[in-house]
Amino acid sequence: MATVTNSPWKHLLLDALQTNAHLKQSSFFQLATVGCNGKPANRTVVFRGFHEGSQKIEIYTDSRSHKVDDLKRCPYGEICWYFTDTWEQFRINGKIEMIDSFNADPLKLHLREKAWFASSLKSRMQYLGCDPGRPYIVSETPNSYRLEPTDGPVDTFCLLVLDPEQVDYLNLKGNERVVFRVNPDNPESHEWIVEKINP
């Protein structure tokens, strides 16, 4: 067991991202939440990068999606990120902050705007679509969206930021498993406790 600073797991994740970069799916992972019924929920989402160069992980979502309701009730998530070429798995859990159009902090609204413009125009268009998860009604299908490239974020665009508290790293090729935990005695220190565990 050792204690280190500077997100010791992040370089493992960056290495995995680089080695698996030729696979489109390497930027997808599964995000688990606790549903409003108290049961688990799980879906594939896209990795949108690290938040402002930190260790925090960005995800974009539609504020009308179920995961937003889940997170209002229980603001925790666990990412399961499996890299198919290198047989590495990262299980990353932590609290998720939601930054939507109602956020009162101008700095956070600015980061949300930055995220919006970092998406392709095609991705942005999705937030103008029908309420996801609601019954499909042909007559409701919007057929004349207008969204200019310079238009700012629409109300349904929501930035999620997961702040990792624990990363469970498994390497199936090397049959190794290491857990990284934020030091509970000093959570603000960015100090991580590193422990090798049985796979």
Next chain:
Amino acid sequence: MATVTNSPWKHLLLDALQTNAHLKQSSFFQLATVGCNGKPANRTVVFRGFHEGSQKIEIYTDSRSHKVDDLKRCPYGEICWYFTDTWEQFRINGKIEMIDSFNADPLKLHLREKAWFASSLKSRMQYLGCDPGRPYIVSETPNSYRLEPTDGPVDTFCLLVLDPEQVDYLNLKGNERVVFRVNPDNPESHEWIVEKINP
């Protein structure tokens, strides 16, 4: 919205399995549970087939793993199964039955035994390893396992059987999403309510 019997989602899943069969990862999915701390947990597991030809999904696990503790507290799971070649996602949730060595039903113990012998000898050996998730101690590493091909299941071998209650199917190529739900008015009937929803 329509009502049908005979697991209408199962043929979609079988098609996806067949079309993606050339990819090793097509038999892996992510299983979310609610952890003992009330927060979500998520990990990659292997699809072991349908239970006795039914619609129920089999997973094998070590009875010492955290997911078993999670399921004792909250016996529900949600599978997220993403097929990378066909861009199809199946989110399958339901109650999970655990069949371990303490099960009192001889029929269930027989099914557990069948599952054990359906695994490769190499897979079976894993259940003789050190307690998964516990600190790794070099001196504890067993170096002289003995397991004969005819030896029955060891105590740590646990069969999980997920009985689907809802399947949320998303086809990203066709931009289509359909939800299949067991008829809540008649859950034993194997009657499914099928509804097209917004992606």
